[in-house]
Amino acid sequence: MCGIVAGLAQRDISKILIEGLHRLEYRGYDSAGVAVIDPAGELRRARAVGKVRALEDELREAPLSGAIGVAHTRWATHGRPAQHNAHPHLSSERVAVVHNGIIENHEALRGELEGAGYVFTSETDTEVVAHLVDRELCSGLALPEAVNAVTARLDGAFALAVMEQRNPELLVGARQGSPLVVGVGIDEHFIASDPLALLPVTDRFVYLDEGDMVAITPAGIQVLERTGDRDELTPVTREVVRYEHSVEAAGKGEYRHFMMKEIMEQPRVLSRTLAERLDPQGVRLEAFDVSRHSFLAADNGAEKGKQVVDVARLTQLFADVRQVQIIACGTSYHAGMVARYWLEEVAGIPAQVEVASEFRYRERVAAPGTLFLTLSQSGETADTLAALRDIQKLNREGPQAGHYLASLAICNVAGSSLVRESDLSLLTHAGPEIGVASTKAFTTQLVALMLTTLALRQAKGDGQTDDLLSRQLLMRLKDLPHVIEQSLALDGEIAQLAEKFMHRHHTLFLGRGSQYPIAMEGALKLKEISYIHAEAYAAGELKHGPLALIDEDMPVVAVAPMDDLMEKLKSNLQEVRARGGQLFVFADPEVSLKAGEGVHVVTVPGVCRFLAPIVYAVPLQLLSYHVAVLKGTDVDQPRNLAKSVTVE
Numbered sequence: 343m344c345g346i347v348a349g350l351a352q353r354d355i356s357k358i359l360i361e362g363l364h365r366l367e368y369r370g371y372d373s374a375g376v377a378v379i380d381p382a383g384e385l386r387r388a389r390a391v392g393k394v395r396a397l398e399d400e401l402r403e404a405p406l407s408g409a410i411g412v413a414h415t416r417w418a419t420h421g422r423p424a425q426h427n428a429h430p431h432l433s434s435e436r437v438a439v440v441h442n443g444i445i446e447n448h449e450a451l452r453g454e455l456e457g458a459g460y461v462f463t464s465e466t467d468t469e470v471v472a473h474l475v476d477r478e479l480c481s482g483l484a485l486p487e488a489v490n491a492v493t494a495r496l497d498g499a500f501a502l503a504v505m506e507q508r509n510p511e512l513l514v515g516a517r518q519g520s521p522l523v524v525g526v527g528i529d530e531h532f533i534a535s536d537p538l539a540l541l542p543v544t545d546r547f548v549y550l551d552e553g554d555m556v557a558i559t560p561a562g563i564q565v566l567e568r569t570g571d572r573d574e575l576t577p578v579t580r581e582v583v584r585y586e587h588s589v590e591a592a593g594k595g596e597y598r599h600f601m602m603k604e605i606m607e608q609p610r611v612l613s614r615t616l617a618e619r620l621d622p623q624g625v626r627l628e629a630f631d632v633s634r635h636s637f638l639a640a641d642n643g644a645e646k647g648k649q650v651v652d653v654a655r656l657t658q659l660f661a662d663v664r665q666v667q668i669i670a671c672g673t674s675y676h677a678g679m680v681a682r683y684w685l686e687e688v689a690g691i692p693a694q695v696e697v698a699s700e701f702r703y704r705e706r707v708a709a710p711g712t713l714f715l716t717l718s719q720s721g722e723t724a725d726t727l728a729a730l731r732d733i734q735k736l737n738r739e740g741p742q743a744g745h746y747l748a749s750l751a752i753c754n755v756a757g758s759s760l761v762r763e764s765d766l767s768l769l770t771h772a773g774p775e776i777g778v779a780s781t782k783a784f785t786t787q788l789v790a791l792m793l794t795t796l797a798l799r800q801a802k803g804d805g806q807t808d809d810l811l812s813r814q815l816l817m818r819l820k821d822l823p824h825v826i827e828q829s830l831a832l833d834g835e836i837a838q839l840a841e842k843f844m845h846r847h848h849t850l851f852l853g854r855g856s857q858y859p860i861a862m863e864g865a866l867k868l869k870e871i872s873y874i875h876a877e878a879y880a881a882g883e884l885k886h887g888p889l890a891l892i893d894e895d896m897p898v899v900a901v902a903p904m905d906d907l908m909e910k911l912k913s914n915l916q917e918v919r920a921r922g923g924q925l926f927v928f929a930d931p932e933v934s935l936k937a938g939e940g941v942h943v944v945t946v947p948g949v950c951r952f953l954a955p956i957v958y959a960v961p962l963q964l965l966s967y968h969v970a971v972l973k974g975t976d977v978d979q980p981r982n983l984a985k986s987v988t989v990e
């Protein structure tokens with residue numbers, strides 16, 4: 343989705359902005375642009391449809407330079423991908439705006455501005471912001487006050503960076519519903535929608551709170567909070583946080599694609615997600631972080647320099663959980679579906695899983711004692727965030743409206759909106775995930791979900807009785823990175839198998855029990871990056887319809903670990919084979935399945951049935967990767983998709 347990078351420096355900023363745009367490319371976009379105020383005081387702009395490379399070509403023809411600038415990658419929402427719709431948008435040749443998100447009331451504002459004589463040159467919702475700011479400046483307001491007055495009139499979610507030709511030493515940013523960070527440098531400061539954009543110039547960031555504005559001048563950064571019915575701006579102090587990953591962590595290293603690098607990183611990042619979270623008694627509750635205003639924060643936490651969780655309160659909260667409501671989108675939703683099996687069987691707690699875009703728009707009944715659990719790699723997915731905000735609103739309205747005990751986010755991005763707005767969070771330490779297809783984020787989410795399941799089980803126990811299942815699972819978790827390494831060793835075999843898929847138009851994925859969501863995840867990966875239509879079914883559903891699709895042109899991928907459902911799955915596979923279907927089975931060494939005519943078996947390392955979903959996800963990731971490479975698609979930035987879906 344759209345990306346913002348902007349800055350004010352004491353040197354030419356154009357190269358920093360272009361490098362920042364390259365670093366935002368992974369998010370998905372269709373056009374790019376940049377504007378600077380040049381040394382002669384002129385507002386200059388360049389825009390191009392397509393990749394940032396196209397913008398660079400344009401800049402080679404007509405270079406831009408200046409110490410202040412705003413730049414953007416656009417993912418079209420209002421108006422097709424075209425140069426005139428690309429950002430930055432200007433007003434009166436003196437205001438330049440870049441914008442992420444959607445201005446919902448843009449049509450009414452456009453009518454009003456046209457009535458006032460403004461001429462629009464794009465179909466975007468963003469252009470209204472440029473003209474509104476211009477109108478406020480004309481009425482005599484300074485830029486921060488003008489932006490504040492304008493944002494007060496905007497409905498929807500947005501992040502903005504704005505500059506004014508007459509004031510080349512002032513850059514203003516505003517955040518409302520879309521992420522925005524301030525990059526803190528030495529004598530130069532920046533704004534971006536994602537810290538990754540700025541890693542070459544700084545590793546220190548201020549994460550703006552909802553509703554914050556920032557004014558950047560040569561004197562420094564001033565974060566402004568809107569108070570008094572939003573028309574007053576009060577300076578506030580926000581913490582400066584050091585980014586924990588290196589610039590290299592966001593690079594491709596020796597790999598051809600980010601996706602492959604990220605698949606191969608899994609043993610290491612799974613170890614990191616487990617590290618320091620286990621002790622001989624079980625899961626350490628200190629692993630859960632609390633947000634600044636959380637009722638679970640220890641009273642003396644802030645004195646220790648970091649807000650920490652009150653372990654006694656959290657133990658009580660976990661003991662009180664009667665139900666878990668899991669909300670997520672895409673791959674994260676599949677992780678949630680696996681967790682449902684674990685929560686019910688391991689922790690004995692009923693769980694419901696729903697995609698955020700459905701949950702947020704229906705009337706719901708929350709059972710008392712419900713823990714609201716969100717899953718997200720980015721922590722910025724619009725629907726997931728909206729679902730969280732919705733239940734928080736219900737909780738504020740009183741017990742008759744909502745019964746959610748607390749909100750817990752399992753997330754990969756420390757300063758993300760989801761983490762900051764949830765009561766509790768458990769970070770996955772997958773490191774930056776750049777490939778649009780989620781891989782290491784998924785398996786680390788599963789590990790974090792197993793830790794949460796065990797923590798809930800612990801809280802329900804008496805703390806005295808020896809808990810054999812917990813002990814066994816903890817042991818197996820410690821061994822998991824090693825098993826994943828063995829799983830990755832299947833890469834060569836899977837690369838060969840991929841050749842059998844590259845000319846197919848459809849593929850069916852089958853799984854049972856907690857492997858059904860893994861079949862769904864395998865299908866999502868394949869369609870997402872190879873553009874092959876793929877569907878997943880719980881294998882027991884085959885006879886209820888999809889069996890009609892089976893013929894020799896329909897490859898059927900099955901996930902077959904050693905568990906209680908194995909014999910039943912084998913019968914389902916026989917049904918496929920009897921109708922001429924080509925089977926590709928990822929199976930446990932103990933599953934006696936013979937390869938032969940129409941049956942390909944890939945033996946996956948043996949693993950305990952609870953952790954099998956994590957292990958079986960890996961060969962399916964490799965399969966879709968190799969099919970996509972053979973088909974020559976854009977593996978890391980598949981068509982039409984964005985890494986982080988920050989608009990509805």
Ligand code: M6R
Pocket residue numbers: 671672673674717718719720721722723726778779780781866867870985986987
């Ligand atoms: O950042 P999130 O985990 O909230 O993102 C959710 C989905 O958009 C994401 O998992 C998407 O489905 C991936 N591209 C799948 O590979």
